[in-house]
Amino acid sequence: MSTRIFGSGIRRREDPRLITGVATYTDDFVLPGMVHAAMLRSPHAHARIRRIDVDAAKRAPGVLAVYIGKDVATALKAVPCAWLLPNANLKIAVYEAICTQTVRYVGDIVAVVVADTPYQAYDALDLIVVDYEALPSVTDPELALKAGQPQLHADVPNNEAFHWVCAGGDIDAAFKNAEVVVKERIIQQRLIPNAMEPRAALAQWSGASGELTVWNTTQNPHILRFLSSVVTGVPEDKLRVIAPEVGGGFGSKIAAYPADFVTMFCAMNLGRPVKWNETRSENFQATTHGRNHVQEVELAAKKDGTILGLRATSWSGMGAYLSTAAPGIPTILHGLMLSGVYNVPAIKEDVYGVYTNGTPVEAYRGAGRPEATFMIERMVEKLAKAVGMDPVDVRLKNMIPRFENGHAVITGLSYDSGDYPAQLKKLVDHIKYKDLRREQQEARAKGRIVGIGIATYVEICGLGPSQVAGAIGFQGGLWESAIVRFHPTGKVHVFIGASPHGQGEETTFAQIVASMVGVSVDDVKVVHGDTDTTPMGWGTYGSRTTAVGGAALVLATRKIKEKAKVIAAHLLEADVEDMDYLDGKFFVKGSPDKGKTIQEISLMAHVAWNMPAGVEAGLEASTFYDPPNFTYPFGSHFALVEIDPETGHVDLKRYVAIDDCGPQINPVIVEGQVHGGVVQGVGQALWEEAVYDDNGQLVTGSLLDYALPRADLLPEIEVLSTVTPSPHHPLGLKGIGEAGTIASTVAVYNAVMDALGPLGVETIQMPMTAERVWRAMQHKRPQAAPQGGR
């Protein structure tokens, strides 16, 4: 493999169309005869629909149709949940595309209007009269599970969607032998992903041929086609899903949504292309949220800081219905990672998935792993304090030593490779930790409130072997695919099943091909996002596109090289065994001057005038790659905060991230992923929270009320790395998309707690706004456990 282009921070191939404004996102498409849909959404968190009057809306100017629940009920099957978590008593409630009798969260769809213009469609929404009988609601997952609470679904007693248990080792013995037990109640607040592009769908039906074409802001067009086929009945061969330019996802564009299917229904019923483009307000209400756990955690240890066991109960709010992948997020992707980078001899976690009168909760950047990392990293800090040790020393004492090819942990996973202690030591050296601690003492002596926060993590990504996917109830495979197609002139098309939406694989995958077969990176075009032209793939989420799709691509290029070598040997009248390869040229060993370039071979393969016996014309290879294991990137992060004693404002002064995603195809893109990830995690620690009031109204329903990170609130983030290749990926790659988010929330949290430790503050509910920090400081003693999850 040439190292010149692999590992080079070249500019992205995607960018010219994006910086000039000519890129086309779903809302930018205009089709002949296109009309516009708008959704009427429930203003109630929980209500019975007594009557709907749509007559006035139907007569409004420009209106083509108004549909309510009963109009679509026979045409559309229920919105599917595709992660059927086993051994958890999973109860999947019916998720109607348009509600027929009951609404269960503010944002549930009640009716759809189709009109000539979006303005007319929204006007007509106002003319629909719905007679609701309001019902009591509940949005706190812990509360919703208790007796006497409002019941969301008749067939789901106590709103319990599932009860999943993760157990390994002898947890009772761990606590029996404990010399120290530390406890914490952690609220992982509800977050709203807020990809800058709202969701949108455009559907075009050809009644004559029975073909449905869908443009959609999806992270996984092939899954959307699969599920759309199930819900609409249009066969897969007649259903084309296109994810054009997609403006960020962060998990919120994984799910197949009611509005997607309703838009398809409208197009099929009217025979007109129908576009639906959600408003930001709608995005807040109806596009999936993230996190929303209430956790009770306790850690058993010895006085010397040795961890003996971790026990937890987690109440996970799922919202009103189970979204596409929702059941797997607070369970498989959370509980199995609870031991983090440490030797934890025993673990037990009970996870209750609970229906609540809130927006459905799905994967959100990190998806289960930030919540696991927060738990163990918070407990390690508390342990350090309890036994009077430095938190870095407690971490090093318990860390799994360096391993290169598999390490079994108590939850049943086998981490692929890692060197956690060396990385943490690198961080400690880089930040001059001991000096910082001394400076902190000096600052404290002057009345300043300064805190140092460390967080380490290991995450599970590169999802994942399909056999495991089946065992854990995921209703699909988790392999990826790639087609590498040479053209006669030696230019290359790459078709992938995954569907990047900002991560830059049009560039990094071209770098892989260029480095593997010796063409120029400019000669490789990467195509994705269209189910009619790309091979099946399971999509871009879980930091898996490079880890799995990239591996498929490497294997496809190897097939290309094998065939090219045979053709070259034939053209050079040599034995295949005598052939050698370097930088795009095949030659007889010892005679590099007389070789054939990959471009020459491609031309000969296409004209096919002189092919070796039994070798097909053309130069193309296709691979479906199913990984033998997950990948396990890891990192060590550091945050330095200073708190204003007067106002409680937390100033993030410095942030250092060291991440290990294996070898880096393009370090500039890796750094960009870390920047964005870190800031999203900082947002959770300091600013972001979805708040429902007692009536289930979303109080933080706009960008005015929900505090997204802004440019002026952040310091420069220092990004460093270590490189520990994955033993099972053909290039050792692991994935980087979620890393920053997984570590940064708890790094900042630990820093704030470190700052406030001398004041006796032990917990502050996130986000740690100035008001909450100020209040905690006034008490100057341990706060009461916060109420929360609302």
Added chain:
Amino acid sequence: MRVPVSITVNGRRFDREVEPRQLLVHFIRDLGGMTGTKVGCDTSQCGSCTVLIDGVAVRSCTCLAVQADGASVTTIEGLAPAAAAGGGLHPIQEAFWNKHGLQCGFCTPGMIMASHELLKHNPSPTDDQIRHGLEGNMCRCTGYQNIVRAVREAAAVMGGK
């Protein structure tokens, strides 16, 4: 009711009859083809729809088309008109590309137009000034760091220090 307006967009005059309530961003996006200006929110918070009206950066979702009657509007497509045909980029566009100042690209047109405004008033901003100058434009992908680097580079190229 429809009202006649005459709005010049990227150097070309458009005479249209519009509903008084039509937002400028929808006017621009409906002209045919010029969809670079994005609608990211409905409360004028995100800045994705930022355009220049007579040289001043304005959120085109807070402005009615009728308010722009007689004005000259520049959108991302008009910043370096030859770019779409493969010609030269504006230095700010080039800097966003060079510094990996975008990922999904959705906030980028607004971010570039806001940067244009920032550099007009302060040709050689400090990092803090860049961050404050762009606080009204939201990006969920980049964490802003490479955007700051891009604006810094653009300032240098455009003659600031």
